[in-house]
Amino acid sequence: MTTHRLRRAASALVVSAAVVSGCATALPHDLGGSAPAIAGVAATPPMGWNSWNTFGCDIDETTIRAQADALVSSGLAAAGYRYVVVDDCWYTPTRDAGGRLTASSSRFPSGMAALGAYLHARGLRFGIYAGASDRTCAQLSGTYPGATGSRGHEATDAATFASWGVDYVKYDWCSSESDVGDQRDAFVAMRDAIRATGRPMVYSINPNSGIALPADADTAAVPGAAHDWGGVATMTRLTNDITAQWSTSAGVSGYQGVLDIAAASASASADTRSGRWLDLDMLEIGVGTALTEAQQRSQLALWAMAGSPLIAGNDLTRMDPATRSLLSSPGILAIDQDTTAPARSVSADGLTRTKRMADGTTAVSVTNSSADARTVTVDRSAVGAQGAVTDLWTGRQIVDAGAPIRITVAGGDTAMLRIG
Numbered sequence: 001m002t003t004h005r006l007r008r009a010a011s012a013l014v015v016s017a018a019v020v021s022g023c024a025t026a027l028p029h030d031l032g033g034s035a036p037a038i039a040g041v042a043a044t045p046p047m048g049w050n051s052w053n054t055f056g057c058d059i060d061e062t063t064i065r066a067q068a069d070a071l072v073s074s075g076l077a078a079a080g081y082r083y084v085v086v087d088d089c090w091y092t093p094t095r096d097a098g099g100r101l102t103a104s105s106s107r108f109p110s111g112m113a114a115l116g117a118y119l120h121a122r123g124l125r126f127g128i129y130a131g132a133s134d135r136t137c138a139q140l141s142g143t144y145p146g147a148t149g150s151r152g153h154e155a156t157d158a159a160t161f162a163s164w165g166v167d168y169v170k171y172d173w174c175s176s177e178s179d180v181g182d183q184r185d186a187f188v189a190m191r192d193a194i195r196a197t198g199r200p201m202v203y204s205i206n207p208n209s210g211i212a213l214p215a216d217a218d219t220a221a222v223p224g225a226a227h228d229w230g231g232v233a234t235m236t237r238l239t240n241d242i243t244a245q246w247s248t249s250a251g252v253s254g255y256q257g258v259l260d261i262a263a264a265s266a267s268a269s270a271d272t273r274s275g276r277w278l279d280l281d282m283l284e285i286g287v288g289t290a291l292t293e294a295q296q297r298s299q300l301a302l303w304a305m306a307g308s309p310l311i312a313g314n315d316l317t318r319m320d321p322a323t324r325s326l327l328s329s330p331g332i333l334a335i336d337q338d339t340t341a342p343a344r345s346v347s348a349d350g351l352t353r354t355k356r357m358a359d360g361t362t363a364v365s366v367t368n369s370s371a372d373a374r375t376v377t378v379d380r381s382a383v384g385a386q387g388a389v390t391d392l393w394t395g396r397q398i399v400d401a402g403a404p405i406r407i408t409v410a411g412g413d414t415a416m417l418r419i420g
Contacts, residue, residue, distance in 0.1 A: 029269070031184050032231025036275025037191050040200040042234050043274045044337045045309045046168070048083025048127065049076075053244075053287050053313025057089035057138055060107040061115055070316035072122050079328040080337065081312060083168050083202070084119050085127030086112075088138040093146025100160050101130075101148060116165035127168030127202070128161060132186045133175035137209055140174045149174065151186055158193035161201065168202040169194065171233075175210045180223050183207050187232050204279060204309075205229065206237035225264060230276030235309050239264050242281040244290045246412060247369075258284065258295060259369055262302040265342070266350045272307055274339055279309050286314030286323035293322065294413035297393070298367055300326060301414040304336035305343035305353050305365045331392035332416060335363045346382040354383040361387070361420035368409040378405035378417070387420035 036042075049071055051059050068084050071077045090112070092102045103112045116126040131137065131149035138144035150157045150171070161169060171190055173183060187205050194201050207223035222239060229236040243255035256264075261280050270278050280303050285296045303310060312327055335355065343353035343365065351367040362385035366376050380386055380402075389399035393416055399405050409415045 029226075030228045030231065030271070031180075032188070032191075032229060032233075034271065035231055037231055037233050038194060038200060038203050038275070041202045041275060042277065044339055045277045045307055046083055046202055046204075046235065047080040047310045047333075047336075048085060048125070048168070049081060049312045049316060050085040050087055050127070050170075050282050052087035053282050053284065054315045057144055059086065059089060061110055064115060065118055067316050068119055068122060068124055070319070071124065074316060074319060074324050076312070076316070076324065076327055077122075077124060079330075080333060081310070081327070082123070083125045083127045083311070085129070085168060085170055085311065086115070087129045087170065088136050088172075089144050090129065091146075091148055093144070093148065095148060095153075099153060099156055101150075101153075101157055111164075112166075113164040120165060125167035126165055127170060128164075128166050129170045129172065130157060130161075130190075131174045132171050132183075132190065132205070133173060133177070133210070135174060137172050137174040140210060150190060154189045154193035155196065158190065158197050161194075162197035162199040166199075166201055168204065170204045170206075172206045173209045173211070178211050178223075180207075180227065183223055184232065187229070191232055202234045204235035204237075205233040206279075208237055208240050225268065228270040230271050230273075234275060235277050235279040236270070237279045237281060238268060239281065242284060244284040244288045246291060246295050258291065258299045258302070262298075262306075262367070263350060265302070265306045265308070266345045266353070268306075268342075272342055277307065277309055278342075280306055282311045282313040283327070284313060285326055286312075286319055292412050294410050296323075296326060298412060298414040300329065300332055301365050301416050302353075302367065304332045304416075305355055305363065307336060307339070307342045310336055329393065331390075331395060331418070335392070335416070335418075338363075346379070352376070352378065352382075354385075356384075357418075361385075361418050363392075364415075364417040364419060366407065366409055366415040366417070368411055368413055371411040373408055373410045375406060375408045376415075378407070380405065380419075383419065385419035390418045392416035392418055 096102050119126045133151050134149045135147045224237045239261050241255050245257040247257040247259040338357050343355040346354050353365045355363040364383050388401045391398045407415050
């Protein structure tokens with residue numbers, strides 16, 4: 001785990017699970033109504049790249065422009081990864097005399113409007129980070145100076161972002177305060193401010209950041225999992241932040257691994273559809289060496305089956321061919337971008353999932369959570385499909401229509417099948 005992650009994790013203050021659960025029971029599951037939060041955006045789950053997982057606070061315009069150029073030259077932009085999101089630490093520690101956020105002159109000397117124009121000229125979209133409380137997460141942890149959160153400045157900040165050509169706002173709670181009603185007020189205030197600008201911007205929220213629960217608390221207690229925020233935000237983080245690990249022992253009191261987040265998504269009950277998506281957090285594919293190649297394949301597969309936004313976090317300028325090939329896997333991306341309901345579990349262990357596709361075929365994922373290979377029989381009656389089976393990783397048919405489906409899955413890997 002990198003230093004900026006350790007500091008951020010250490011900053012979270014533990015609150016009682018009963019407090020969070022108590023707030024949850026006092027509010028409706030659906031916090032924002034049935035309509036999408038922001039009209040005209042994210043008909044399918046957004047895809048792009050975010051600076052945080054690799055660079056943390058160590059960002060500047062040279063770095064962001066280089067990543068944007070690599071997004072295009074690698075072919076990932078053509079595959080659908082179009083949002084370039086500048087995460088925390090892009091701003092000056094204080095607002096200007098008019099109360100506006102300004103870009104750090106040492107990090108972004110050309111300014112954020114110029115950065116937005118640079119991205120737009122390359123067919124990309126511009127994303128930016130802001131804090132939903134009085135501080136951003138880096139400020140909360142003490143790794144970046146100031147207190148320039150957007151709480152109380154929503155109209156000013158949304159108008160500033162619109163003037164810069166921003167297409168995506170990542171809005172992070174970053175507070176130990178756990179009252180869900182207070183969260184709803186804060187997130188709705190920015191939603192309404194974005195609406196008032198008249199500029200369509202994807203609105204991505206994380207209601208879990210800064211709130212830590214005991215390790216034995218139920219994952220469903222975190223605000224992102226306990227409520228349906230689809231009418232409040234375009235994208236809502238389901239769990240606490242991801243770390244580049246297969247699984248962690250910290251539970252909801254710290255970072256969560258790929259398998260932990262995938263497990264949480266199996267029972268999520270939010271209404272996900274055009275303009276309102278559950279966010280399983282950023283992809284750790286190509287970030288560090290803690291995840292095996294098979295585990296990285298599993299992350300992409302399970303995120304796609306859940307219909308999660310796909311936001312890469314690796315250094316695109318140093319990306320190896322295997323990472324580029326995985327991120328651009330056409331069969332898997334097609335599953336993610338299909339707007340039918342997310343996958344449902346059809347096995348007792350929750351590791352076999354099925355998703356009915358818009359064209360009438362059925363997608364099936366089979367995950368092997370163990371370290372050793374195992375052979376699995378897929379019950380055709382359970383998945384409700386009798387057609388021929390295609391391996392989505394290779395694009396080849398592997399089983400005839402009606403024949404038994406018996407496959408061997410490597411340790412940590414996920415088989416991806418399309419039936420029909």
